Structures are given as C-alpha cells and as structure tokens.
Amino acid sequence: MDFLNSLVSGFEKTFIRDDRYKLFLEGLGNTLLIALFATLMGVLIGTIVAVVKVMHRQTGKLRLLNAIGELYSTVIRGTPVVVQLLIAYNIIFAFSDRAVLVGTIAFGINSGAYVSEIIRAGILAVDIGQTEAGRSLGLSQGATMSKIIMPQALKNVLPAVGNEFISVLKETSVIGYLGVVDLTRAAERVITRTADVYFPYISIALIYLVIVCGLSWLLKKLERRLARSDRG
Amino acid sequence: MIEVKGLCKSFVKDTPVLNGIDCRIEDGEQIVVIGPSGGGKSTFLRCLNMLEVPTSGHILIDGEDITAPHVNLNRIRTHMGMVFQHFNLFPHFTVLKNIWFAPAQLKLQSKEEAKENALKLLARVGLTDKADSYPSQLSGGQKQRIAIVRALAMNPKIMLFDEPTSALDPEMVGEVLDVMKELAESKMTMVVVTHEMGFAREVSTRVFFMDGGVIAEENTPEELFSNPVNPRTQQFLKSVL
Numbered sequence: 001m002d003f004l005n006s007l008v009s010g011f012e013k014t015f016i017r018d019d020r021y022k023l024f025l026e027g028l029g030n031t032l033l034i035a036l037f038a039t040l041m042g043v044l045i046g047t048i049v050a051v052v053k054v055m056h057r058q059t060g061k062l063r064l065l066n067a068i069g070e071l072y073s074t075v076i077r078g079t080p081v082v083v084q085l086l087i088a089y090n091i092i093f094a095f096s097d098r099a100v101l102v103g104t105i106a107f108g109i110n111s112g113a114y115v116s117e118i119i120r121a122g123i124l125a126v127d128i129g130q131t132e133a134g135r136s137l138g139l140s141q142g143a144t145m146s147k148i149i150m151p152q153a154l155k156n157v158l159p160a161v162g163n164e165f166i167s168v169l170k171e172t173s174v175i176g177y178l179g180v181v182d183l184t185r186a187a188e189r190v191i192t193r194t195a196d197v198y199f200p201y202i203s204i205a206l207i208y209l210v211i212v213c214g215l216s217w218l219l220k221k222l223e224r225r226l227a228r229s230d231r232g
Numbered sequence: 233m234i235e236v237k238g239l240c241k242s243f244v245k246d247t248p249v250l251n252g253i254d255c256r257i258e259d260g261e262q263i264v265v266i267g268p269s270g271g272g273k274s275t276f277l278r279c280l281n282m283l284e285v286p287t288s289g290h291i292l293i294d295g296e297d298i299t300a301p302h303v304n305l306n307r308i309r310t311h312m313g314m315v316f317q318h319f320n321l322f323p324h325f326t327v328l329k330n331i332w333f334a335p336a337q338l339k340l341q342s343k344e345e346a347k348e349n350a351l352k353l354l355a356r357v358g359l360t361d362k363a364d365s366y367p368s369q370l371s372g373g374q375k376q377r378i379a380i381v382r383a384l385a386m387n388p389k390i391m392l393f394d395e396p397t398s399a400l401d402p403e404m405v406g407e408v409l410d411v412m413k414e415l416a417e418s419k420m421t422m423v424v425v426t427h428e429m430g431f432a433r434e435v436s437t438r439v440f441f442m443d444g445g446v447i448a449e450e451n452t453p454e455e456l457f458s459n460p461v462n463p464r465t466q467q468f469l470k471s472v473l
Contacts, residue, residue, distance in 0.1 A: 132283055133320035133379075137334035137386060138310035147337065151324050 010199035020190050027186030028207065034104045034182065035169035039115075041108025042168070043161060046115025047154075049073070051145060053116070054123050058131075059141065069116070076113035082174050084110055089178045099178040107175075111168050115161065122157035123149060155226060162219040166212050173208075183207060233259055234280065234390065234423075239289035240445075241275055249275045251445030253289070259389075260419040264432035264453070267442035268468055273425045276442065277394050280423060281312045293390070310338060313383025317395040319375040321367040327378055328354070328363040331385045346385070353381035357411055373404030377411055384415075391415065393424040429473060433457055441465045 015021040049069045056066035076084070088106035089099060096102060126149050134144030176185035187200035194200075234257040241250040250272045257263055265273045278284040280291060282298055282305050290299050298308050322330050331350035336343045354360045357377040367375055376396055383391060393412065397405045409431050416422060416435045426432065432439050432453055439456045441449040441464075449462040457473075460466045 127318075127320070129316060129318055129320035130322065133314075133316065133322070134334075135306075136281055136283060136309055136312075136314035137383070138306045138308075138338055139334060140306050143337060147333070148322055155324070 007199075010196060013194045013196060014190055014199045014203060018193075020193075023181065023186045023189060024183065024204075024207075027181050027183040030100060030175075030180060031169065031172050031182045031184075032211075034100065034107060034172045034175060034180075035165060037104045038107035038111055038172070039161070039165040039168050041105070042111025042115040042164065043119075045109065045112025046117075046119050047150075049112065049116035050119035050123060051150075053120055055141065055145065073113050073116065076110055081107070081110050081171055082177060085174065085177055099175075099180045103172075103175045103178050103180055107168055107172060110171075111164060114167075115164055118157050118160045118164065119153060122153035122160075125156055126152045158226065159219055159223045162215065162222065166215050166219075169211065169215075170208060233257065233292075233294055234421075235290075235292040236280075237290045237292070239276070239279060239291065240287045241272075241279060241284060242287050248287075248445050250279065250286070250289075253445075253447055255440070255447060255450070257421065257423065259421050261437045262416045262420075262422045262435055263424065263438050263440060264436040265423065265425045265440045265442055266427070266429070266432060266468075267440075267448070271442045272445040273442050274394050277392050277423060277425050280390075280392055281309050281314055283314075306338075310340070310386050311388055312390045312392060313380075313386060313388035314392045315376070315379050315383055315394065315396045317398050319367070319372070319379045319399070321375055321379055321382070323367050325366075326363065327359070327365050327367065327370070330367065330378060331382050334382070335385050340386070350381075350385060353385055354378075357381055371404060372400045373407045376400065376404075376408045380408070380411055380415075388420075390421045390423070393422065393426065395425050395427070397426065397428055427472070429457070441468065443468070 015024065049072065052062050052065045052069050056062045085103060085106050088109075089102050093102045093105070130148055130152065131144055134148040135141070139148070172182055173184040175182050176188065181189065183204050187204045190200045191197055234255075236253050236255045239250055239253040240248055242248045253276060265276065267273050275284055279286050282291075286299055290297050292298070293308060293312070296308075297303070298305065322333070325333060328347065328350050331353055332343070332346035335341045335349070336346040340346075341349065351360065351363065354363055357380070359374060359377060362370060362374065362378075367378070370378065380396075396412070397408050400408065405428070409428065412422070412424070412431070413435055424431070424436070434453075436453050438450055439453050440447045441456065441460075441462070443464050449456065449460065449465045456465070457469065460469055
C-alpha cells in the first residue's frame with residue numbers, strides 16, 4: 001500500500017501539480033522536432049557526401065570535394081556530439097540564441113557523417129551491372145547515379161536510416177546543455193522543484209522506450225513490405 | 233565500321249588480359265567471338281564501348297578514335313547497344329520504362345514518342361502483355377529479350393552481346409537466339425561473345441577464336457569449324473563440340 005501511495009503522490013508531484021505535464025509535453029515536442037529535422041538534414045548531407053565519395057572512387061574526379069568529405073567524416077565521428085553542440089552554439093553560431101535551431105543543425109551535421117556511411121554502403125550494394133547498363137545506354141555518370149543507382153540504394157538503406165532516426169532521438173537528450181527544454185531537461189526542471197529524482201527520471205526513460213519501441217515496430221513493418229516488393 | 237589497332241588491357245600490372253588485338257569489322261557483319269574462359273573475350277567486347285578503358289591501342293568507330301582523351305563517350309555509346317549476361321534490367325522501372333527511359337532522358341525522342349516506340353519493340357519480341365510488369369516478375373528469357381529491345385530503343389548502329397544466353401535455363405536459350413537471329417537478318421552490325429556454337433555457325437559472317445588475349449584465329453564459320461588451323465582452336469573445338 002505504501003508503494004502504491006508513493007507512486008500516486010510521485011505522479012501527482014511530477015505531472016499534475018502546477019500543470020507540470022505541460023513542461024513534459026513541450027520537452028517531448030522539442031525532442032521529436034529536433035530528431036526529425038536533424039535526421040532529414042543528415043540524410044540530405046549524407047547523400048551528398050556518399051555520392052561524392054563513391055564518384056571519386058569510381059572515376060578519380062571530385063578530388064577537392066572528396067577531401068572535404070573525408071575531413072568532415074573524420075572530425076564529426078572523432079569528436080563527442082556534446083562537444084560539437086557546445087562549439088556550434090557558443091562559437092560557430094554565437095550570434096544566434098535560437099538554441100533549438102542551432103541544436104537541430106548541429107545534430108543534423110553530426111548525423112550526416114553517419115548517414116553518409118550508410119548510404120555509401122547502400123550505393124555499393126547496388127550491382128555494378130546497373131551502372132554498366134546505364135552507361136552503355138549513353139546515360140551520363142550523373143544521370144546514371146541519380147535515376148538508376150540512387151533510387152535502388154535509398155530503398156536498400158531505408159530501414160537503416162530509420163534506425164539512425166531512433167539513435168538521433170536518444171542522442172538529443174544532451175541538448176539540455178544549450179538550455180533547450182527537451183524531454184530530459186523537462187524532467188530535470190521538475191526535479192529541482194520536487195527534489196524527487198525517482199519518478200521523473202523513470203518516467204522519461206519509459207517515454208523514450210515507448211517511442212523507440214513504436215518506431216522499431218513501424219520499421220520492421222516497413223522492412224517486411226520492402227522485402228515483399230523485392231520478390232515481386 | 234569498327235577498327236581495332238594494337239588493343240591491350242591489363243587489370244593488374246604486367247598480366248595482360250588483352251595482348252595486342254587487331255581487327256576490322258565492317259558494317260552489317262555479325263562477328264561471333266568464341267574461346268576458352270579467361271581468354272579475354274568479354275574484356276575485348278567491353279573495350280569496344282569503353283566500359284573497360286584499354287591500357288594501350290586504339291579503337292576507331294566510323295573513323296573516330298574513341299580511345300582519345302576528351303571523346304564524348306556518352307554520345308558514342310548511344311550508337312552502340314550492349315546486352316549483358318545478367319540482363320541488368322532496371323528493377324525499379326516497369327518493363328516499358330526500362331525501354332523508353334534512356335531515349336527520353338537523352339532527349340533523342342519525346343517521352344510520348346519513346347513510349348510508342350517501346351510498345352512497338354515489345355510487340356516485336358512478343359512481350360506486349362508484360363509492359364507494366366516489373367523485371368522481377370519475368371523469366372530469364374523474357375528479361376534478356378527486354379534487355380535486347382532496351383538497347384534497340386536507342387537505334388544503335390552496332391550491337392554488342394556479352395554471353396547473352398549463359399545465365400539462362402536451357403529451354404529459354406532458343407527464344408533469345410531467335411531475336412538475335414532476326415536482328416542479324418536485318419543486317420545489324422553485331423559482335424557476340426557466346427558459347428552457342430550453333431548460333432556462331434548459322435548466323436555469323438566471321439568467327440574470332442580468342443585465347444591468351446589475342447585473336448588466335450579468325451575465319452568464316454564454315455572454315456573455322458571444319459578446318460581449324462591453329463592447334464589451340466582445334467583443341468578448343470574438340471572439347472566443346
């Protein structure tokens with residue numbers, strides 16, 4: 001009975017009193033927003049970087065762009081995301097105090113480095129015969145890449161990109177460093193008022209878990225659907 | 233007309249796959265290239281449209297040296313169709329789009345013209361009912377017939393075939409060879425790498441026997457199959473016939 005009572009009072013303190021659920025909703029909204037747009041940006045950047053790297057390897061062209069791509073991958077994957085966030089907010093975008101926007105951009109740039117590897121693998125997984133068929137018909141390298149290879153590559157990597165969204169969603173929990181109220185920061189704000197650490201932390205852990213499980217379930221369905229269309 | 237002069241190709245330094253090929257193929261000829269595997273047949277064929285870049289030597293198509301730097305290969309390739317062993321149809325396009333896509337994309341025809349032409353080509357190989365299917369729904373023989381008309385949709389002057397029947401179930405070889413025979417009858421310039429000796433004998437104007445990266449022997453099919461001169465040709469023919 002004691003346990004149940006403390007559960008009810010924990011819930012009341014954490015979510016109901018002073019309309020604190022609104023803070024959690026705001027935090028959840030920011031978490032989802034940042035994760036979504038950062039992943040979209042990551043896919044955009046990742047696609048460009050992947051195409052540059054593959055084209056450079058196949059033809060030896062685009063030397064400068066490829067070098068920039070390599071530097072980008074090395075720096076982003078070689079430094080912690082929190083450090084990147086702090087540098088973005090306090091140095092590169094110091095003129096702006098729009099933390100949500102800056103955070104989204106920083107996560108997007110971070111995600112792009114990982115997505116580029118996913119997409120690069122996706123491109124390389126498309127049979128070389130597809131490129132040869134395209135080129136033998138007189139299509140340019142660019143047209144072959146954009147109309148023949150990329151549609152197949154992106155379809156191949158769609159599940160992996162979905163996983164990247166899940167990763168980014170969890171990673172955004174460090175954006176509190178910029179003062180943004182995301183789900184994690186919302187819990188911390190409440191804790192400073194109630195001095196109860198248990199209920200808020202366990203609650204947000206469960207919220208993350210539910211979202212991630214839901215997304216994973218959707219991804220599995222997507223993957224099955226894609227596999228079916230492959231078999232024709 | 234195709235002229236090949238001193239064509240060499242090495243993938244690894246000092247181990248040439250093509251070791252000096254000279255030949256001349258006139259318009260309207262049907263050349264069949266035979267020989268043991270590893271002899272350089274496919275590499276030779278793939279050099280003809282520069283899918284493989286030669287290490288040295290020259291290839292002239294109607295007098296234009298396509299191995300020269302800064303040649304617009306895309307323009308050259310629009311006049312040379314290629315058919316692959318593994319079909320290489322575009323799996324994300326319908327059968328019809330596989331055929332009309334390249335001519336429309338390269339603005340050789342409007343989309344409508346290209347689609348109309350694609351339907352005519354499909355009718356020619358008896359696959360009109362497959363227009364809206366995807367490649368994964370076709371049999372191997374059907375895929376290869378589509379691959380042939382995909383190349384024909386570009387109105388090529390030359391057609392290259394890289395072992396077009398090697399990946400097919402035996403009962404599907406005939407339907408593909410029939411399309412190729414019909415093409416030969418229309419006097420299309422063809423270079424065919426194949427193990428189908430019957431096709432070589434019946435259809436070709438000349439047969440090249442390739443071994444060790446060179447054309448070891450070339451002759452009309454009648455002569456080459458009945459009176460091979462080179463001992464390596466004799467040995468090869470004995471083992472395959």
